[in-house]
Amino acid sequence: MMEFFYYVYLFRIKATGKVIYVGSTRTVGERINEHRRSMREDDRAQPIHKYLHANHLELIKDVEIDIVDYAKSKQKGLELESYYYHKYEITAINVWDANKRDGNNSPRQRRLVSKDGKDFYNSQRDAAVKLGITRSAVAQMVKRGELIPQLIPDKYQNIETGERFASGYQVQHLYNLDSKTINKLNKNGEIIVNGMTIRKV
Missing domain, CATH: 3.40.1440.10 (GIY-YIG endonuclease)
Structure with a gap:
């Protein structure tokens, strides 16, 4: 075999x-x-x-x-x-959009937010990667109410990659930024991170 x-x-x-x-x-x-x-x-x-x-x-x-x-x-x-x-x-x-598949692993599925509202995930696969667990474990977290499916409007976009974000906290966490940089993003409408433009939408 x-x-x-x-x-x-x-x-x-x-x-x-x-x-x-x-x-x-x-x-x-x-x-x-x-x-x-x-x-x-x-x-x-x-x-x-x-x-x-x-x-x-x-x-x-x-x-x-x-x-x-x-x-x-x-x-x-x-x-x-x-x-x-x-x-x-x-x-x-x-990041999230990099794996476009059908079924529960698709980024077309509803986003997930942690119970405390601080962490956002664009799909079950995104949550699995960031939490270091399997996607079936993520599904169980959803069933237990630890992760909540959300329809969250996008507030920011990486112009170069096309990825979109629902909160400044999400941008800050992903790119390891400080609060001053996020405040600058909100005030000026865009920032440059690693040669990429992050812009409010």
Whole structure:
């Protein structure tokens, strides 16, 4: 019986060593081709592809693809992807919109907010990655009322990646900003973070 592996890979900018994306796949070549296609077709572009375009970066030429780990099951592969995501969370661009799938893992699902109202997640997958748990565990948290499905209007947008935020706290937490910077965002309408424009909408 043929054995399949799930590989965890990184996009790393050659010039700086900065990791900008973490992903997992069973078919590396096919997945890379999907990324390259998304670079060519605007309607398929995800935040990482918009970031590459905005910074004039090309896969292979400017951004190397490193396979850093593997697993023998999809679930373990996702757990490893979550581990590496948290390891490079400050610089990684693969945020919520980076995984457009059907079902409970889709970012089209309702957003989730923590019971205390401080933490927001764009999907069950986003919550799973940020909390370091499985998506089934997230679903259980929703059932227990620990995470509450919400329809929250967007207040801010990353112009380069297209990602949207429901609160200043969400922006502050994701980009590790101080309160003064968030106050500046609210006062001036936009700020520059890591070369990207965050703007009120």
